Amino acid sequence: MPSRYRSQLTRRSFxxxxxxxxxxxxxxxxxxxxxxxxxKVNHATFGASGMAWTDVQALAGHPALEVVAACDVDAKRTVxxxxxxxxxxxxxxxxxxxxxxxxLQSVNVSTPDHMHAPIGMxxxxxxxxxxxxKPLTHDLYETRRLTEFARxxxxxxxxxxxxHSGPEYxxxxxxxxxxxxxxxxxxxxxxxxxxxxTGAMPEQTDPVPEGLDWNLWLGVSAExxxxxxxxxxxxxWRKRLDFGTGTFGDMGCHIFDPVFGALALTAPVSxxxxxxAPNAHxxxxxxxxxxxxxxxxxxxxxxxxISWYDGKERPTAEIQQLAKNAGDEQDELPDQGSIFLGTxxxxxxxxxxxxxxxxxxxxxxxxMKVAGENHWQQFVKAVLGEGKTGxxxxxxxxxxESVLLGSVAxxxxxxxxxxxxxGLKFTNVAEANAFVRRTYRVGWETAV
Numbered sequence: 001m002p003s004r005y006r007s008q009l010t011r012r013s014f015x016x017x018x019x020x021x022x023x024x025x026x027x028x029x030x031x032x033x034x035x036x037x038x039x040k041v042n043h044a045t046f047g048a049s050g051m052a053w054t055d056v057q058a059l060a061g062h063p064a065l066e067v068v069a070a071c072d073v074d075a076k077r078t079v080x081x082x083x084x085x086x087x088x089x090x091x092x093x094x095x096x097x098x099x100x101x102x103x104l105q106s107v108n109v110s111t112p113d114h115m116h117a118p119i120g121m122x123x124x125x126x127x128x129x130x131x132x133x134k135p136l137t138h139d140l141y142e143t144r145r146l147t148e149f150a151r152x153x154x155x156x157x158x159x160x161x162x163x164h165s166g167p168e169y170x171x172x173x174x175x176x177x178x179x180x181x182x183x184x185x186x187x188x189x190x191x192x193x194x195x196x197x198t199g200a201m202p203e204q205t206d207p208v209p210e211g212l213d214w215n216l217w218l219g220v221s222a223e224x225x226x227x228x229x230x231x232x233x234x235x236x237w238r239k240r241l242d243f244g245t246g247t248f249g250d251m252g253c254h255i256f257d258p259v260f261g262a263l264a265l266t267a268p269v270s271x272x273x274x275x276x277a278p279n280a281h282x283x284x285x286x287x288x289x290x291x292x293x294x295x296x297x298x299x300x301x302x303x304x305x306i307s308w309y310d311g312k313e314r315p316t317a318e319i320q321q322l323a324k325n326a327g328d329e330q331d332e333l334p335d336q337g338s339i340f341l342g343t344x345x346x347x348x349x350x351x352x353x354x355x356x357x358x359x360x361x362x363x364x365x366x367x368m369k370v371a372g373e374n375h376w377q378q379f380v381k382a383v384l385g386e387g388k389t390g391x392x393x394x395x396x397x398x399x400x401e402s403v404l405l406g407s408v409a410x411x412x413x414x415x416x417x418x419x420x421x422x423g424l425k426f427t428n429v430a431e432a433n434a435f436v437r438r439t440y441r442v443g444w445e446t447a448v
Contacts, residue, residue, distance in 0.1 A: 048072040048081040052110030058376035075211035117142035118447035129156040134253035136400040141437035147397030158379040159396035167372035176262035181342025183300035190309040191251040196285035220440040246283030247310040252403035267421030273409040286311035
């Protein structure tokens with residue numbers, strides 16, 4: 001392993017501390033807000049490949065941002081990063097990075113979902129500005145904590161729903177809020193992805209690959225043996241209950257975003273799953289999830305229904321027909337996207353594509369494209385005091401909570417779960433509250 005690659009705790013010493021019941025927490029500087037020296041932003045990335053690689057390159061596209069450090073539990077996944085940023089210091093333990101890199105102003109947290117909250121909270125405790133990948137966290141309680149703590153620290157935040165800043169979604173939001181299809185009566189959203197698994201878990205224990213710290217990869221989750229063949233690492237963690245959030249967690253924050261923003265939604269009052277429940281270890285696919293949200297100035301009636309479909313599921317044939325203009329019967333639904341049903345017409349919004357208006361009253365109306373921004377560089381500019389972010393945690397937190405409610409609902413098929421957002425609890429199915437906040441393993445209890 002290169003000498004540049006640092007690790008604060010050996011596997012043995014880390015396990016010794018866990019056995020002794022010692023909470024291994026990052027160095028905390030309370031009340032400190034990071035300042036940018038000389039117009040420069042010193043930045044660290046948590047994650048060095050995959051989406052983290054996309055994030056850090058995009059952030060580094062701003063000339064004021066300097067990538068000074070990276071952390072990845074898998075040393076082999078830092079090779080390309082080291083070539084691109086040869087002066088950056090590389091760590092394997094996020095807590096060591098935060099303790100030693102005292103001149104940081106910002107970070108991006110682009111790891112598997114289960115570590116978004118622990119790393120994000122540790123960075124917030126340092127007073128750092130945080131770009132956090134979607135979903136904001138793995139669990140509802142974590143989302144609420146990060147949202148509230150970021151607000152308290154008054155730092156710049158942004159969730160990685162980059163299409164939020166693009167012209168496609170900005171145009172869709174403006175059309176809805178300008179009344180292009182009248183008041184919205186219902187919305188149907190979907191994704192063809194299938195981040196789930198109905199098969200049996202392999203009954204095997206495989207050697208941990210060289211360079212991977214499996215204990216740090218598990219983080220707050222319960223200890224278990226490593227299974228090779230891609231079962232967990234590097235990509236299929238999205239399918240697993242303890243590490244990912246399924247198709248809904250992966251794509252829901254993206255596809256729900258323009259719905260949430262256009263309608264100015266708050267928290268839903270209920271959620272119901274019509275699909276299969278997850279098994280003991282993995283999320284199910286082919287979900288159908290129905291929400292009821294309080295009505296807003298942009299909707300018709302006291303409540304508005306929003307539905308989600310993934311995998312092979314889609315809105316009914318009748319609803320799909322409403323998304324076609326007369327004479328355009330060959331039109332197919334986009335692979336991923338939304339249908340907004342309004343009192344004066346329909347809007348079809350692909351993910352990612354420009355919105356299309358449907359219906360005799362609106363089909364020939366001009367769609368005036370709204371200019372977009374670079375989502376990553378918007379974050380850097382805000383850190384420099386130039387404007388604000390569009391997907392800060394005050395927006396992204398409630399959005400993520402709504403998405404994660406759908407994940408909880410899949411565990412209780414054909415049951416309508418009544419949600420008390422203020423109390424962060426379900427009021428009619430007590431068993432569902434066990435999935436609002438999970439228990440971290442020994443040694444990580446104070447991570448969030």
